[in-house]
Amino acid sequence: MITVDLNRVDIRELNQRLHDQNGDDGRTPWRIVGPDGRHSIAVGLDATLTVTVEGHVGYYCAGMNQHAHVTVNGHAGPGLAENMMSGTVRVTGNASQGAGASAHGGLLVIEGDASSRCGISLKGGDIVVGGSVGHMSAFMAQSGRLVVCGDAGAGLGDSIYEAELYVAGSVGGLGADCVEKDVTDDHRTRLTQLLCRAGIDADAGSFRRYGSARTLYNFHVDHAGAY
Amino acid sequence: MAEPSDSPVLRQSATFPPETIAEIQRAASEGLYDIRGWGAKRRLPTFDDLLLLGASLSRYPLEGYRERCDTNVTLGTRFAKQPIELKIPVTIAGMSFGSLSANAKEALGLAATEMGTSTTTGDGGMTNEERIASKTLVYQVLPSRYGLNPDDLRRADAIEIVVGQGAKPGGGGMLLGLKVSDRVADMRTLPAGIDQRSASRHPDWTGPDDLTIKIRELREITDWQKPIYVKMAATRVQYDVQLAVKAGADVIVLDGMQGGTGATQDVFIEHVGIPTLPAVRQATDTLQELGMHRKVQLVVSGGIRSGADVAKALALGADAVSIGVAALIALNCNRPLYLKDYEALGTAPGYCHHCQTGRCPVGVTTQDPELEARLEPRAAARRVRNYLSTMVLEAQTLARACGKSHMLNLEPEDLVALTPEAAAMARVPLAGTNWIPGVAASD
Numbered sequence: 001m002i003t004v005d006l007n008r009v010d011i012r013e014l015n016q017r018l019h020d021q022n023g024d025d026g027r028t029p030w031r032i033v034g035p036d037g038r039h040s041i042a043v044g045l046d047a048t049l050t051v052t053v054e055g056h057v058g059y060y061c062a063g064m065n066q067h068a069h070v071t072v073n074g075h076a077g078p079g080l081a082e083n084m085m086s087g088t089v090r091v092t093g094n095a096s097q098g099a100g101a102s103a104h105g106g107l108l109v110i111e112g113d114a115s116s117r118c119g120i121s122l123k124g125g126d127i128v129v130g131g132s133v134g135h136m137s138a139f140m141a142q143s144g145r146l147v148v149c150g151d152a153g154a155g156l157g158d159s160i161y162e163a164e165l166y167v168a169g170s171v172g173g174l175g176a177d178c179v180e181k182d183v184t185d186d187h188r189t190r191l192t193q194l195l196c197r198a199g200i201d202a203d204a205g206s207f208r209r210y211g212s213a214r215t216l217y218n219f220h221v222d223h224a225g226a227y
Numbered sequence: 228m229a230e231p232s233d234s235p236v237l238r239q240s241a242t243f244p245p246e247t248i249a250e251i252q253r254a255a256s257e258g259l260y261d262i263r264g265w266g267a268k269r270r271l272p273t274f275d276d277l278l279l280l281g282a283s284l285s286r287y288p289l290e291g292y293r294e295r296c297d298t299n300v301t302l303g304t305r306f307a308k309q310p311i312e313l314k315i316p317v318t319i320a321g322m323s324f325g326s327l328s329a330n331a332k333e334a335l336g337l338a339a340t341e342m343g344t345s346t347t348t349g350d351g352g353m354t355n356e357e358r359i360a361s362k363t364l365v366y367q368v369l370p371s372r373y374g375l376n377p378d379d380l381r382r383a384d385a386i387e388i389v390v391g392q393g394a395k396p397g398g399g400g401m402l403l404g405l406k407v408s409d410r411v412a413d414m415r416t417l418p419a420g421i422d423q424r425s426a427s428r429h430p431d432w433t434g435p436d437d438l439t440i441k442i443r444e445l446r447e448i449t450d451w452q453k454p455i456y457v458k459m460a461a462t463r464v465q466y467d468v469q470l471a472v473k474a475g476a477d478v479i480v481l482d483g484m485q486g487g488t489g490a491t492q493d494v495f496i497e498h499v500g501i502p503t504l505p506a507v508r509q510a511t512d513t514l515q516e517l518g519m520h521r522k523v524q525l526v527v528s529g530g531i532r533s534g535a536d537v538a539k540a541l542a543l544g545a546d547a548v549s550i551g552v553a554a555l556i557a558l559n560c561n562r563p564l565y566l567k568d569y570e571a572l573g574t575a576p577g578y579c580h581h582c583q584t585g586r587c588p589v590g591v592t593t594q595d596p597e598l599e600a601r602l603e604p605r606a607a608a609r610r611v612r613n614y615l616s617t618m619v620l621e622a623q624t625l626a627r628a629c630g631k632s633h634m635l636n637l638e639p640e641d642l643v644a645l646t647p648e649a650a651a652m653a654r655v656p657l658a659g660t661n662w663i664p665g666v667a668a669s670d
Contacts, residue, residue, distance in 0.1 A: 015447045039440050044377055044448030060431070060444040064377040079431035079444075083375055101430040102372035104416070120430040121372055123416045140426060142416045161417060217421040218404055221258035 006041075007034040015043060022046040037077065042070050045087070062089045065106060081108045084125055090199075097134070100127045103144065109198045116153065119146040122163050128198035138165050139175065147194060149202045157210050165210040166191055168202060179213040261493040262401065264582025264592065265552060266394050266485045266530065271502045273485070273530060274539040276649030277642050278658060281628040289627040296623040297633040300547050302524045303385060303454020303477040306446070310477075311363060311385050311454055313547065314343025315619045316634055317537060320482075320528050320551035321367045321387060321458070323349025325402050325411040326489030326582065328599040329356055330607070331558055331591045336360030337604060338554075338611035342619075347387060347549075350400045350425055352414050353379045360604075365456065368445070371400060371425030373415040377448060385478075386445055387456040388438070390467075391427075393486025393529040396460030396500045400425035401490045405585035408594040435470040442475045456480050461506030461529065462499075468513040472523050480549065481510050483529025487552035489592060490583035503529040503540070505652035508639075511544025512654075520544065521635075534621020541622075542637035543653060557614035558607045559589040565601070 004014050014032065026049040035041055039058035042051050045068035053061070056074040065084045072080075075093035084103040094112035101117070103125030110118075110127070116134035119127045122141035132150030139155070141163030151169035158175020164187075165178075174180075191204040216223055239245070250261065282288035289296060303310040319339050324332050326349065333356040339346040345363035352374020358364055366383030368375060380386065391397060402411070402423040412419035432441045442455050457471040458480035471479050483503025488496065507527045514520040527540050528549035540548045552560070563576040568588035572581045582592035590602030626634050629641045643658040644650035650657040651664035661668060 011447065012451070016450060019450060040444040040447045043444055046377065059437075059440045063444050064380070064448055066377060078437070079441075082431045083372060083377075085376055098431040102375065104376065117430065121426065123372070139430075161421075217418065219259070219422050224258075 001029050001031055003031045003033060005034050006032060006036065006038055011038055011040055014041070018042060018045055018049065018051070021049055026050075035072075035074070039077070042068070045070070048087075056093070065089055075112070076110075080110075081106070081125075084108060094131070100125055100146075103127070105144075107194075107197060109200065111200070113150065119144075119163070122146065126194055126198075128194065128200050130200050132169065135172065136175070138163055138178075141165070145194065147191065147198075147200075147207070149200060157212075159216065160210075160212045162212060166207040167210065168206045168208075171208075171210070174210065177213050177216040178210055181209045181211045183207065183209045262403070262490050262583050263493055263496070263580045264487065264489050264491075265496075265580035266487040267497050268580075269497050271485065271530075272504050272646070272649050272652055273502065274504060274536045276504070276645050277539050277653055277655065278645060279535075279538060279542070279625050279629055279641050280643060282630045286630045288630050289632060291624060291627050294627065295632060296627045298619055298623065300524075300635065302526070302547065303456075305454075305477045305523055306451065306475065307385075307454035307477050308450075308452045309384075309454075311345060311365075313345060313363070315615065316541060316545075316547040316622075317342075317531075317615055317618055318344050318365075318526065318547055318549045319346035319554055320486075320549040321347035321349045321365070321389065321392075322551055322555075323351040323400075323402075323489065324354045324357065325349075325351040325406060325415070325594070326592060327555075328587075328590055328593050328602060329354060330599050330602045330604045331555070332357045333360045333604040334558060334602065334607035334611060335554060336364070337608035338615060339363070341608070341612045342615045344615070345384065348383075350402075351411065352376075353383070354414075358382060367458075369400070369425070370427060370429045371415075372430065373417075373425065380445070380453075381449060383453060385454040385456060386449070387458050387480065388442070388445075389458045390438075391460035391462075391482070392458070392488065393460045393482030393484050393500055393503075394488035395491045395495045396462045396484075397427060398491060398495055398499075399427035401488075401583075403490055403583050403585070406583075406592075406594050411594060435474050438470075438474040446475075454478055456526070458482065460484075460486075460499075461501045461503065464501070464506050464509035465513050468510050469517065472514070472517055472519050476523060478524045478526060479510065479514075480526045480528065481506050482549075483507075483527065485530025486528055487555075488582075502652075503527055503531070504649065507540055507543045507545050508653050514544070521546065534618045534623075535625060537618055537622040538625040538634070538637055539642065541634050542641050543639060546635065554611055554614070555591050557611045558591050559602060559610070560587075560591050562589055564589055568598075 029050040032053045035055045037058045043063040046066040049068040053072045058077040060079040062070040062081045072091045076095040078096045080099040081089040082101045084106040086106045088107045090109040095114045097115040100108045102121040104123045108127045111130040113131035118133040118137040120139045122144045124143040128147045135153035136155040142161040147166045154172040155175040157178030340362040347365040365385045369389045454477040456478040457476040461483045484500035524546040527545045565588040587593040642655040
């Protein structure tokens with residue numbers, strides 16, 4: 001176990017030490033203490049590292065993560081795991097706005113609630129939220145899955161492309177071109193697998209599925225009011 | 228006494244000229260705004276409204292063919308460990324693969340490399356052809372985040388956070404379905420053939436305070452190696468430049484309203500933003516007030532066409548200029564070839580702005596393999612290289628005539644204006660006077 005105390009080491013040194021592992025098969029786990037809401041903790045990782053942050057983090061924790069497994073034992077600020085490519089990021093508390101923004105791959109687990117625009121511009125990553133998400137979540141989401149075990153705020157999936165949304169609780173309103181879709185056995189099976197991978201105890205049978213109606217894919221004047 | 232003519236007297240309306248009538252009737256027929264490529268076509272104050280004052284008795288010229296006039300420029304000296312060294316102060320602006328063909332992107336990269344300058348990716352990410360062809364490649368981080376990934380971030384030479392572009396300040400990108408080929412769709416994680424409308428705001432930050440944190444994140448990811456540019460459309464220049472400096476930009480790229488686009492609403496192109504001429508002066512003044520001129524480098528773009536434009540932009544304080552449409556014209560855009568294909572688009576060489584259709588007759592702005600094959604990358608690169616070389620030779624000629632041994636030694640004092648408007652915008656005297664509108668005369 002390598003422990004880094006951010007009260008003694010600055011973010012630059014921490015990230016450089018983590019980047020020095022890039023491309024390696026890092027076997028020694030890293031423990032980061034004293035984050036105190038600092039920004040850009042463990043960004044740009046590119047190795048199979050296991051990193052645990054003990055406390056709350058600021059903006060962009062685990063941004064653009066590749067391969068690494070990052071756990072935050074606390075809450076996270078905006079842009080958590082933004083543009084993540086692979087690996088896993090887990091937050092035991094809540095996450096602020098834009099969690100998992102434009103994530104291309106990997107798995108983001110938020111055990112508490114996520115604020116607005118969770119999964120905005122999602123591009124292939126999977127996001128599982130144990131609690132609820134705020135308004136405009138999955139805005140313009142292109143690919144990947146957003147699973148919400150609680151409720152979703154207004155404007156869910158506005159202008160969505162091919163991402164899949166699952167919500168167990170209530171939905172405050174669907175955004176433009178987002179519609180409820182059937183849940184097949186195949187969807188339930190894959191959702192069960194995802195929940196299992198996320199370590200979230202929820203019944204896949206209790207979720208409703210949402211996705212694109214695909215009516216806005218090509219502009220037509222008769223749909224102008226939807227924009 | 229002359230007989231009255233039988234021909235009718237036609238009187239054109241100043242309010243409703245034929246093109247306005249045609250546009251109203253087009254809108255009535257189609258129910259949709261006009262979408263097109265290129266930049267503003269309306270008349271605007273430009274660098275043509277300025278003149279350089281060559282040397283005479285009060286200034287020494289340099290020998291035109293014998294004495295050096297250096298053109299090198301370094302971008303990103305503020306924080307980056309590896310600033311960009313350019314041999315010429317003219318760069319290739321960001322244009323996407325998708326909007327442009329792969330051959331066009333490759334040709335631009337080859338030409339930029341041969342001339343010792345940089346080229347820039349666009350909405351949709353970096354192609355391998357482009358990376359291989361470009362010795363110095365600037366990687367754009369756009370609101371859409373299409374194709375954005377940390378591997379390309381690290382293999383780029385600089386990073387450009389795009390806040391806006393001159394053709395559409397406050398607007399997002401647009402790529403109509405005809406150009407969203409399988410390869411383009413795959414790079415953007417979108418279904419092929421859809422009308423792709425990208426976001427106008429970044430998904431994970433809003434406002435200048437967030438931008439400060441975002442820039443630091445990108446620096447952390449790239450270990451503070453790469454210069455970080457912030458590209459903005461020219462609108463509220465004084466405020467935006469201040470905020471970009473405060474946010475930590477190494478380089479500010481300012482795009483005037485003449486800046487081009489692959490596809491945007493005509494109403495946007497013609498009616499939003501300010502011209503490049505006033506923008507560059509406002510940006511320079513702001514940087515000087517902050518004590519950051521030449522510390523944060525300024526790159527201006529939007530309607531740059533010639534060495535004269537380069538010299539005048541640099542005299543007004545820019546460190547470099549960037550070209551987009553002009554580079555495409557050098558590739559072959561609007562060249563009188565394949566005339567029937569221009570006709571099929573309802574246009575003609577010299578007038579074409581139909582990039583949005585994907586049916587570019589000369590293979591520049593298309594994803595159609597047959598059309599793209601009309602643009603051979605090496606030959607096209609040679610044309611762009613020749614054009615860049617000509618621009619630089621022209622600019623050096625003018626700088627030497629003003630007595631400057633380096634392009635960056637040009638200064639506002641070398642300029643006068645032909646119109647009161649240009650004098651006010653550039654804050655240089657009206658030619659033959661000491662009058663700068665809005666500036667109190669000194670005794």
